[in-house]
Amino acid sequence: QVQLVESGGAVVQPGTSLRLSCAASGFTFSKYAIHWVRQTPGKGLEWVAVVASDGRDKKYADSVKGRFTISRDNSKKTLDLQMNSLRSEDTALYYCVKDIKEGAAEYHFDYWGQGTLVTVS
Amino acid sequence: ETVLTQSPATLSLSPGERATLSCRASQSVGTYLAWYQQKRGQAPRLLIYDASNRATGIPARFRGSGSGTDFTLTISSLEPEDFAVYYCQQRRSWPSITFGQGTRLEIK
Numbered sequence: 633q634v635q636l637v638e639s640g641g642a643v644v645q646p647g648t649s650l651r652l653s654c655a656a657s658g659f660t661f662s663k664y665a666i667h668w669v670r671q672t673p674g675k676g677l678e679w680v681a682v683v684a685s686d687g688r689d690k691k692y693a694d695s696v697k698g699r700f701t702i703s704r705d706n707s708k709k710t711l712d713l714q715m716n717s718l719r720s721e722d723t724a725l726y727y728c729v730k731d732i733k734e735g736a737a738e739y740h741f742d743y744w745g746q747g748t749l750v751t752v753s
Numbered sequence: 754e755t756v757l758t759q760s761p762a763t764l765s766l767s768p769g770e771r772a773t774l775s776c777r778a779s780q781s782v783g784t785y786l787a788w789y790q791q792k793r794g795q796a797p798r799l800l801i802y803d804a805s806n807r808a809t810g811i812p813a814r815f816r817g818s819g820s821g822t823d824f825t826l827t828i829s830s831l832e833p834e835d836f837a838v839y840y841c842q843q844r845r846s847w848p849s850i851t852f853g854q855g856t857r858l859e860i861k
């Protein structure tokens with residue numbers, strides 16, 4: 633079965649950096665775009681970033697552009713999110729999420745991890 | 754940014770009743786709309802994609818409809834496990850995709 637397991641969440645101070653990771657299993661990782669989506673009680677669900685199946689194309693929400701970097705290693709079936717210059721508004725539960733379609737991202741999400749909590753304070 | 758407005762914020766119904774949840778977009782999203790269910794302490798689960806397609810393993814009592822700016826998720830006969838929060842999400846303006854604020858479906 634499809635599994636996405638996030639790690640790396642922590643309590644950090646504003647202005648610092650943090651790296652989140654996601655380990656995937658149960659599907660052909662290299663064929664799907666993978667996203668990060670975050671959730672807060674106040675702002676709800678917010679899409680953060682996507683990396684194409686081959687790792688070359690990457691897109692970001694305006695709120696994180698220039699601060700966050702998404703990357704993947706298809707040989708290891710892992711996804712990373714490097715978060716720099718963290719702000720209080722980045723506090724959220726971060727989900728690693730699989731795109732529904734093989735190949736180009738379709739931005740509908742059929743499998744979600746359980747999330748990793750980032751607190752910036 | 755395309756804003757999705759869900760209504761009602763909270764819906765109180767009994768098992769066996771029919772639930773009708775609404776999602777309205779601030780501009781047309783075609784049929785590029787999905788619905789997710791989230792139970793307390795769990796990640797969201799995809800129910801419907803592209804407005805009316807049920808995701809793998811989703812029971813037939815869940816039905817999505819609509820196009821353009823007005824969408825509906827209908828649960829024909831509520832089961833106890835259906836009480837949760839439901840979100841809509843549009844992908845028309847990718848990568849600037851957006852989610853609605855959610856409808857809480859609670860037991861009356």
